Each structure stands twice: as structure tokens, then as C-alpha cells.
Amino acid sequence: MMRILVVVFALLTAFAAVAQEQHDHDHDDHVSELAGFRAVHAWARATGSNSALIFMELENGSAAPVTISGGESTMAASARLVGFALKNGREVWQDIPGVPIKPGHALHLEPHGLALLLGGLSTQLKEGDELKARLHTSLGDLDLHVEIEGANATHHSHAGHSH
Amino acid sequence: MIALWENLPALTQDILFTLLLLSPSFVVGVFVLHGYAPWPLVRAILWRFRGSSTLFVLLIAISVGMGIGLLAQERGLRRGTAHAADKFDLVVSAPGSEMTVMMASVFLKPSDMPLLDGETYNAIANHENVSIAAPLAFGDSYGTASVIGTTAQFARYLADDHIEGRMWQSANEALAGALVPLAVGDSFTPAHGHGDSAEEEAHEGADLVVVGRLAPTGTPWDRAILVPVEMVWTVHGLGTGHDPQHRDQIGPPFDPQTFPGTPAVVVRSEALWANYALRSEFTRDRETMAFFPGAVLAQLYQVLGDVRQVMSIMAVVTQVLVAAAVLLGLFIISRLFHRQIALLRALGAPARFVFSVVWSFGATLLVAGSALGLLVGFGSAAVLSKVVTARTDIFVTAPLGMSELHLLAGFVSITLLLSLLPAAIVLRQPVVPGLRA
Amino acid sequence: MGLPLTISGLSVSSKRGRLLLSVPDLDMPAGSLVGIEGASGAGKSTLLYALAGLQEAKGSIRWGDQDLLALNAGERARFRANRIGMIFQDFLLFEELDAGENAALTALFRPRRERATLRAKAAERLDFLGLGGETRDRNVVSLSGGERQRVAIARAMAAEAPVLLADEPTASLDRAAADRLIEDLVNLTRSSGTTLIAVSHDQTLISRMDRVLTIRDGAIVADRKAAR
Structure with missing residues (x-):
């Protein structure tokens, strides 16, 4: 009887561990981290044009200020850090050389705010796909797993979850 | 090709696009008029029906002017409200x-x-x-x-x-x-x-x-x-x-x-x-x-952008309808000069020449109406801007922009193509009753 | 020089199938002056317009060696432009244009290289008809009926067409103007050898023709040759 209970307990623990691992794996898709500096919920809209904006939430959990300055992607010719502005009633994206983030602070790259602008995309972005990109930071490059959302999305489909 | 286009300056793109929109008119014009000199007859017909012609030109001018004036106004309002938010980062x-x-x-x-x-x-x-x-x-x-x-x-x-x-x-x-x-x-x-x-x-x-x-x-x-x-x-x-x-x-x-x-x-x-x-x-x-505030306005403009598209389409549809009514009027007028048409055909004028006379008559009214419409649009946008500025204190100017020119170019092309129709119908009228009327 | 006319088996029917005109055989030598008379609605004008290729008809209408009815619409138009001049009862001038422009009207749809020649010829015709000088630049509305019809003759003969078809050319004119016009018409066609076919009620005009056809109920019932 005792043996059976032990086996059942062991099995349950194993299942739980596997399940936990599975969940952690899911998290890897939404979170990337570099020495405490994290990028969460990177996403972009599905598009057929040759440019796209990548949005994300950045959290500086390290002990020093971190500056982000741009990025790169194997699927795009360029990846610039840009900020939204309204000029003469038209939406424009102006180049931002770099934004420092203090320790313990967060920075949101979001629609009508900051974004990473991909230029010269080599493929169409389809909803549900994932795009690989890297964010240039003063700590080094941070890998991004960019979730492709609908063409009219305004946020990441997991936004609001805490990781 | 696309890369080449995207490297052109915006103004060049706009001008080229305008010309592209007008190109069907040019092609039709060349095809219809090539080798003939219908203008003395077109002038004669315009002069004979100067009352109706003036009325048609005014109708076209007002419908075109209202359409492009409204669109220019919408952009002016967008610019004005955006400008109001400029200092509010x-x-x-x-x-x-x-x-x-x-x-x-x-x-x-x-x-x-x-x-x-x-x-x-x-x-x-x-x-x-x-x-x-x-x-x-x-x-x-x-x-x-x-x-x-x-x-x-x-x-x-x-x-x-x-x-x-x-x-x-x-x-x-x-x-x-x-x-x-x-x-x-x-x-x-x-x-x-x-x-x-x-x-x-x-x-x-x-x-x-x-x-x-x-x-x-x-x-x-x-x-x-x-x-x-x-x-x-x-x-x-x-x-x-x-x-x-x-x-x-x-x-x-x-x-x-x-x-x-x-x-x-x-x-x-x-x-x-x-x-x-x-x-x-x-x-x-x-x-x-x-x-x-700029982002809030941008979101608002996105909604308005859809409205603008609907407005553009409605403006074009209205203008085309007015133009169609005018062309119907032309067709009715052309019955008034069917004797002259019959005469030309009796004298051995080729069908295309007769066609070119009728088409050129309609084209003259449409082009004159569109050109005058540009002025009406300019004027109505200026007046509307003054009214909006006075009522809201948001300084609105509504100069006509390239998109209005594109709209106008598209309108001219569509209607010049449409006016081939009455011209073709006139050709089908029998000659002999026209000569003996 | 004029063109000879040979008609065989010509019939013209209305859209509903009623026979309007039937001419089994008719010949006219080049340069003849032929009058067509008959009551209203007898078929005179139908014959005249058939000769211009303006009526749908069966049979053959041969001008010289060209069968008009074998040509398509475009070819008939070209044939009319080069071979047939026409004048009408009420002149059919463009009232907004001057006499010279009306006489040279067909230059507008001729190849560019022929336009100057045609304009010169039209001016020459106007001179001959007494409408030269400043009259040529006058708006046709300011001209008398007789003058207007002479402008129409100049227009019809500017291209030196070998055939002239006239539909009641004197019906809108007073006697004096009609007499003057008949004189001009006969002189011009005779001197140039043009074939003239005139539908008319005007006995003065009819009496100046070489030959007179009488039409009744769509058929030629009399064919008189003038005793000359």
C-alpha cells in the first residue's frame, strides 16, 4: 500500500515537473533576458508591406542603467529605434538614437509611442508566425521572439499576463 | 520598378500619379482627334448652345468644387487640430x-x-x-x-x-x-x-x-x-x-x-x-x-481616415452622377444638332470625325467644369476654413492638395471615357431624316 | 469630269418592309444634267439619297465602275467625300461660321496635306459665284437665301466631285434668286462636266435639264429627254 502511494506520488511529481517545464518553455517565447534586463511580449502586426513596427515591454532588473539603441533581424534590411510624432496631421516616425532605462524602471515600446522599425522585410508577416530579431542594448544584444498578431492588433495577445 | 518608384521624391510621385490618372483621357483624346480638326465646329456648337453649355459647366464645377473642397477641408481640419496639439508633447x-x-x-x-x-x-x-x-x-x-x-x-x-x-x-x-x-x-x-x-x-x-x-x-x-x-x-x-x-x-x-x-x-x-x-x-x-495628445489625435484620424475614404468615394460617385446627368443632357442637346451631324455624314465625313466633334463638345464642357471646379473647391475650402476657424479658434487652412488633384484627374478620365457613349449613340442616328427635318 | 451612272435592280424598302422605290434599269452618261420630278412622297428624294449611298437598298448603283451598294459605311463615306457633292433645300450651313469656312467645311476631315488645296478651291468657287472678297468673311446668317445656297454649291463643288446631287435647291428662294441660282448651277456643272441630278418642283430648273425623270409611287413612270 505504502509502495503504491510512493509510486503514485513520484509519478504525480514527475508530471508536475514536466508540466512546469512545459509552461517555462511557453514563457521563453514571450520573455528574453540579458543579465536581469528583460524584453517581454515582443509583437508586431501582420503585414504584406516591407516594413513593420516591433513593440515590447522592457524591464531593467539589472543594477545599472541600460540604453537601447536599435536592433537587427535576419529577415529585414534594417531595424531602427523610432518614436511616433504627429507632424502636420500626418503620422511620422522619427529616429531616436537611444533611450536609457534606469535600474528598476520599465520602458514600453507600444503603438503611437516607441517602436523598433523593421525596414526592407524579406517576407510577409502572417498572424501566428514568429519573427526573430535582436535588440541592441548597452549590455549586448538581446534576442527577441516577436509574435505576429493580427493586422489591426493594438497589443500582444498575452499582454496583461505577468511573467 | 517598385524600388525605383519608392526612391522618387514625393512631389515627383504625385505629379506622375496625376499624369497616370489623366493618361486614359490623353489616349482617348489622341485616338479620337488624330488627323482631324473638329475645333471650328466644336466652337460653333458651343456658341450655338452657349446657355446650356454654361449651365452644364457650372453644374460640373459646383459638384467637383464641393467634393474637393470638402476633402481639402477635412485635411485642413486634421492639420489644424494637430497643430493645436503641437505644444502638448x-x-x-x-x-x-x-x-x-x-x-x-x-x-x-x-x-x-x-x-x-x-x-x-x-x-x-x-x-x-x-x-x-x-x-x-x-x-x-x-x-x-x-x-x-x-x-x-x-x-x-x-x-x-x-x-x-x-x-x-x-x-x-x-x-x-x-x-x-x-x-x-x-x-x-x-x-x-x-x-x-x-x-x-x-x-x-x-x-x-x-x-x-x-x-x-x-x-x-x-x-x-x-x-x-x-x-x-x-x-x-x-x-x-x-x-x-x-x-x-x-x-x-x-x-x-x-x-x-x-x-x-x-x-x-x-x-x-x-x-x-x-x-x-x-x-x-x-x-x-x-x-x-498627438497619439490620441492620430487614433481619431484613423477613424476619420476611413470616413475620408468613404467621403472620397461618395464625392467621386456624386461627381460621376452629375457628370452622367450632364452627358445625358449632352445627348439631348446632340439631338438638337442632329441636322449638322447628318449634314457632316452626307458630306462624307468619316464616322470618327463626327464622333470627335460630339466627344470634343462634351470633353470641353467636362474639362472646363473641372477646371472651374478647382477654383470653386479652392474658394469653398477657404470659406469653410474661415467658418471653422471662427467657431473653434483652431486655425484651419485648407489649401488644395495633391490628393484633390488626383481625385479631379480620376474624375476627368472617367467622365471623358463616359462621354464616348453619347458620341457613339449620336453616330447611330439615321442620316436621311436628319437632312430632311 | 463627271461619272456615268448605271442602276440595275434597285429597290428601297421601309423598315417595315414596304417597297418605297423600285428602279429596274437606269443609265446616265457622264456629265448629264438630270431632273427628277413627281408629287411629294413619290420617292424622288429616296432615289436621290440612295444615289449618295445614304439609303439601305438592294441591287446595284454603279458610279463609273464602282458599285456603291457593295461598299461598307466607311467606304461609302469616303466615296461621298471625294466623288459626290450635295446641296439641300434649306442650305444646311453652320450658322456660326463665315461663308469661307462653310465652303471649305470638308477640309476639317480631310488629310492635312489636302486642306490648303481644298480651301483654295472653295475660295475660287465662291469668287466664281460672286461671293468673293469681304463676303467670304461674312457670317452666313447675314447672307440672303440665294447667297447662302451659292455658299452651299461652293461647298459641294470645292472637292471637284464629279457628281452633284441637289435636293430642291430653289425651294427656299424667291423667283429672282432661284433664277440666278439655276443659272450658276447649270453653268458650273456644264463647264466642269459634272453629272448633276436635281430633285425639284421648279419648272425653270427642270426645263434646263438634259433629261427629266418623273417618279410616281416609287417607280419611274416617265423619262423625257429634252429636245436640244
């Missing part, structure tokens, strides 16, 4: 509707809003990247002018430091916006509230002197009277926002304990990136909300 308020806060701060249409307390204000004002953090105090008026309490720094920033007279130095001095009917040296007593419900006597004794006038900004702020925020707080019995030792101080820093609260703080930062960082910084659940 970032606004921080208590959480709520961004639209409500924007209407209050940018367009001076305040409604009841929760207040930010002194500690929050100080956190914003003392932030290392913030160069201006202006509190706003609404609620009073003088005549049609809103009386708004704020800081001297913000008043200077708003007018790009162009102030006729001088900056206020005490709590009972004021700056008048460019459109306020008060001169430097005039004094007034603000009323509590706005319009008919304003209580004239509420602030009895609070006499203010205008010491300066702000340069025109083309925004609703031109019709505002700016006063030290301490003065608004004081007349409402809320204190001065300063501790008792500094009770006569004007402007920041404010004492967080006695700060009466502000519905919104207009934030400006010298560094371009800092606005974006500050927005993240001051977006805090249940505490503060930070937003770019």
Missing part, C-alpha cells in the same frame, strides 16, 4: 479618458476631472528629464474667454516667448491670448463658470490687470486669458499652493501639502527620447495616466 492626469483630458488641456473644453495631488505633481516636476511641468486650473471666464491658471514658464513656451508687454509678476496680473478683446493695461473681473451660467459676482473684488498679450498660436488658447495658477486657486478659496512663509510666491515649486490639485500636467522635455520614457514612467495603474 505629453499630458499627465489622473487615470480616465485620454480624450476628456485632451479636450480640456489642448482644446480648452474642460469637464469634471479627478485631480492629481501635490506629491504626484512634484514627482513629475522634479523628474530629471522634465523641463516644463505646467499645472492647469480651469473654471473661470471673462466674456467668451476662458481664464486659465498656469505657470509663467508654460505661458512663455505657449507663445514661443513672444509676449507684447511683460510677464505677470503678481497674482493679480494676467496675459491675454491674441484673440481676447483686452489690451495691455485693461482690467477685468473673472466670472465663475462659462457662458450664460457664469456667475458674474462670484469673484467680486478679484480685479485682474492685463500686463501682456501673447503672440497668435492658431489654437483655442488664442482666446484664453492666462493667469498665475495661484490666483485661480486663491479666488476659489483653495489656498495658494505654497506654504505660509511663501504665500506671495508665484509659480513653482509648490508645497505638496497645500497644493490644491490639478486635473492635468502639461509636460515638456528637451530630449526627444525622454517624452517616450516619461510616458512609460507616468503610466501607473490607479495613480497616473500619461499620453501623447
Whole structure:
């Protein structure tokens, strides 16, 4: 009887561990981290044009200020850090050389705010796909797993979850 | 090819696109007119039916003019409202509707809003990247002018430091916006509230002197009277926002304990990136909300953008319908000159020549109507702009843009193609009855 | 020089199938002046317009060696432009244009290289008809009926067409103007050898023709040759 209970307990623990691992794996898709500096919920809209904006939430959990300055992607010719502005009633994206983030602070790259602008995309972005990109930071490059959302999305489909 | 197109300057692209839209007309024109000289006859027919021709040209001109005038106006309004928000990089308020806060701060249409307390204000004002953090105090008026309490720094920033007279130095001095009917040296007593419900006597004794006038900004702020925020707080019995030792101080820093609260703080930062960082910084659940008025307007324009497309389509459809009615009219007129048509055919004129005469007649009316429509559009947009500017104080100019030219070019092409139809029908009319009528 | 006419088995029917005109055989030598008379609705004008290729018809209408009815619409138009001049009872001028422009009207749809020649020829015709000089630049509205019809003759003969078809050319004119016009018409066609076929009630005109056909109920019932 005792043996059976032990086996059942062991099995349950194993299942739980596997399940936990599975969940952690899911998290890897939404979170990337570099020495405490994290990028969460990177996403972009599905598009057929040759440019796209990548949005994300950045959290500086390290002990020093971190500056982000741009990025790169194997699927795009360029990846610039840009900020939204309204000029003469038209939406424009102006180049931002770099934004420092203090320790313990967060920075949101979001629609009508900051974004990473991909230029010269080599493929169409389809909803549900994932795009690989890297964010240039003063700590080094941070890998991004960019979730492709609908063409009219305004946020990441997991936004609001805490990781 | 696409890469080549994208490398062209925008103006070149626009001109090329206009020509592309017009190209069907050119092609049709060349095909129809090649080798013939129909103009003396077209002139003769135009002159004979000058009354109807003028009427048709006017009809086309009005429909075209209204269409492009409205579209130009829509863009002008977009530009004007965007310009009104230019000085408002970032606004921080208590959480709520961004639209409500924007209407209050940018367009001076305040409604009841929760207040930010002194500690929050100080956190914003003392932030290392913030160069201006202006509190706003609404609620009073003088005549049609809103009386708004704020800081001297913000008043200077708003007018790009162009102030006729001088900056206020005490709590009972004021700056008048460019459109306020008060001169430097005039004094007034603000009323509590706005319009008919304003209580004239509420602030009895609070006499203010205008010491300066702000340069025109083309925004609703031109019709505002700016006063030290301490003065608004004081007349409402809320204190001065300063501790008792500094009770006569004007402007920041404010004492967080006695700060009466502000519905919104207009934030400006010298560094371009800092606005974006500050927005993240001051977006805090249940505490503060930070937003770019430009972004709120952009979202609004996206909705309006769809409306604009619908409007464009409706404008084109209306114009084409008017043009179709005109062409039907042309067809009826062409029955009036069917004797001349029959004569030409009896004299051995090729079908294409007769066709070119009828088509050129219609084309002349359409092109003349469109050209005149451009003027009507220009005029109607200018008049509408004046009306909107007068009613909202948002400075709106609506010069005709390339998109209106594109619309017009498309219209000309479609209708010139459509006018092939009556020309073809005229050719099918029998000759002999025409000769003997 | 004029063109000879040979008609065989010509019939013209209305859209509903009623026979309007039937001419089994008719020959006219080049340069003849032929009058066509008959009551209203007898088929005179139907014959005239059939000869211009303006009526749908069966059979053959041969001008020289060209069968008009074998040509398509475009070819008939070209044939009319080069070979047939026409004048009408009420002139059919463009009232907004001057006499010279009306006489040279067909230049507008001719190849560019022929336009100057045609304009010169039209001016020459106007001169001959007494409408030269400043009259040529006058708006046709200011001209008398007789003058207007002479402008129409100049227009019809500007291209030196070998055939001239006239539909009641004097019916809108007073006697004096009609007499003058008949004189001009006969002189011009005779001197140039043009074949003239004129539908008319005007006995003065009819009496100047080489041959007179009488039409009744769509058939030629009399064919008189003038005794000359």
C-alpha cells in the first residue's frame, strides 16, 4: 500500500515537473533576458508591406542603467529605434538614437509611442508566425521572439499576463 | 520598378500619379482627334448652345468644387487640430479618458476631472528629464474667454516667448491670448463658470490687470486669458499652493501639502527620447495616466481616415452622377444638332470625325467644369476654413492638395471615357431624316 | 469630269418592309444634267439619297465602275467625300461660321496635306459665284437665301466631285434668286462636266435639264429627254 502511494506520488511529481517545464518553455517565447534586463511580449502586426513596427515591454532588473539603441533581424534590411510624432496631421516616425532605462524602471515600446522599425522585410508577416530579431542594448544584444498578431492588433495577445 | 518608384521624391510621385490618372483621357483624346480638326465646329456648337453649355459647366464645377473642397477641408481640419496639439508633447492626469483630458488641456473644453495631488505633481516636476511641468486650473471666464491658471514658464513656451508687454509678476496680473478683446493695461473681473451660467459676482473684488498679450498660436488658447495658477486657486478659496512663509510666491515649486490639485500636467522635455520614457514612467495603474495628445489625435484620424475614404468615394460617385446627368443632357442637346451631324455624314465625313466633334463638345464642357471646379473647391475650402476657424479658434487652412488633384484627374478620365457613349449613340442616328427635318 | 451612272435592280424598302422605290434599269452618261420630278412622297428624294449611298437598298448603283451598294459605311463615306457633292433645300450651313469656312467645311476631315488645296478651291468657287472678297468673311446668317445656297454649291463643288446631287435647291428662294441660282448651277456643272441630278418642283430648273425623270409611287413612270 505504502509502495503504491510512493509510486503514485513520484509519478504525480514527475508530471508536475514536466508540466512546469512545459509552461517555462511557453514563457521563453514571450520573455528574453540579458543579465536581469528583460524584453517581454515582443509583437508586431501582420503585414504584406516591407516594413513593420516591433513593440515590447522592457524591464531593467539589472543594477545599472541600460540604453537601447536599435536592433537587427535576419529577415529585414534594417531595424531602427523610432518614436511616433504627429507632424502636420500626418503620422511620422522619427529616429531616436537611444533611450536609457534606469535600474528598476520599465520602458514600453507600444503603438503611437516607441517602436523598433523593421525596414526592407524579406517576407510577409502572417498572424501566428514568429519573427526573430535582436535588440541592441548597452549590455549586448538581446534576442527577441516577436509574435505576429493580427493586422489591426493594438497589443500582444498575452499582454496583461505577468511573467 | 517598385524600388525605383519608392526612391522618387514625393512631389515627383504625385505629379506622375496625376499624369497616370489623366493618361486614359490623353489616349482617348489622341485616338479620337488624330488627323482631324473638329475645333471650328466644336466652337460653333458651343456658341450655338452657349446657355446650356454654361449651365452644364457650372453644374460640373459646383459638384467637383464641393467634393474637393470638402476633402481639402477635412485635411485642413486634421492639420489644424494637430497643430493645436503641437505644444502638448505629453499630458499627465489622473487615470480616465485620454480624450476628456485632451479636450480640456489642448482644446480648452474642460469637464469634471479627478485631480492629481501635490506629491504626484512634484514627482513629475522634479523628474530629471522634465523641463516644463505646467499645472492647469480651469473654471473661470471673462466674456467668451476662458481664464486659465498656469505657470509663467508654460505661458512663455505657449507663445514661443513672444509676449507684447511683460510677464505677470503678481497674482493679480494676467496675459491675454491674441484673440481676447483686452489690451495691455485693461482690467477685468473673472466670472465663475462659462457662458450664460457664469456667475458674474462670484469673484467680486478679484480685479485682474492685463500686463501682456501673447503672440497668435492658431489654437483655442488664442482666446484664453492666462493667469498665475495661484490666483485661480486663491479666488476659489483653495489656498495658494505654497506654504505660509511663501504665500506671495508665484509659480513653482509648490508645497505638496497645500497644493490644491490639478486635473492635468502639461509636460515638456528637451530630449526627444525622454517624452517616450516619461510616458512609460507616468503610466501607473490607479495613480497616473500619461499620453501623447498627438497619439490620441492620430487614433481619431484613423477613424476619420476611413470616413475620408468613404467621403472620397461618395464625392467621386456624386461627381460621376452629375457628370452622367450632364452627358445625358449632352445627348439631348446632340439631338438638337442632329441636322449638322447628318449634314457632316452626307458630306462624307468619316464616322470618327463626327464622333470627335460630339466627344470634343462634351470633353470641353467636362474639362472646363473641372477646371472651374478647382477654383470653386479652392474658394469653398477657404470659406469653410474661415467658418471653422471662427467657431473653434483652431486655425484651419485648407489649401488644395495633391490628393484633390488626383481625385479631379480620376474624375476627368472617367467622365471623358463616359462621354464616348453619347458620341457613339449620336453616330447611330439615321442620316436621311436628319437632312430632311 | 463627271461619272456615268448605271442602276440595275434597285429597290428601297421601309423598315417595315414596304417597297418605297423600285428602279429596274437606269443609265446616265457622264456629265448629264438630270431632273427628277413627281408629287411629294413619290420617292424622288429616296432615289436621290440612295444615289449618295445614304439609303439601305438592294441591287446595284454603279458610279463609273464602282458599285456603291457593295461598299461598307466607311467606304461609302469616303466615296461621298471625294466623288459626290450635295446641296439641300434649306442650305444646311453652320450658322456660326463665315461663308469661307462653310465652303471649305470638308477640309476639317480631310488629310492635312489636302486642306490648303481644298480651301483654295472653295475660295475660287465662291469668287466664281460672286461671293468673293469681304463676303467670304461674312457670317452666313447675314447672307440672303440665294447667297447662302451659292455658299452651299461652293461647298459641294470645292472637292471637284464629279457628281452633284441637289435636293430642291430653289425651294427656299424667291423667283429672282432661284433664277440666278439655276443659272450658276447649270453653268458650273456644264463647264466642269459634272453629272448633276436635281430633285425639284421648279419648272425653270427642270426645263434646263438634259433629261427629266418623273417618279410616281416609287417607280419611274416617265423619262423625257429634252429636245436640244
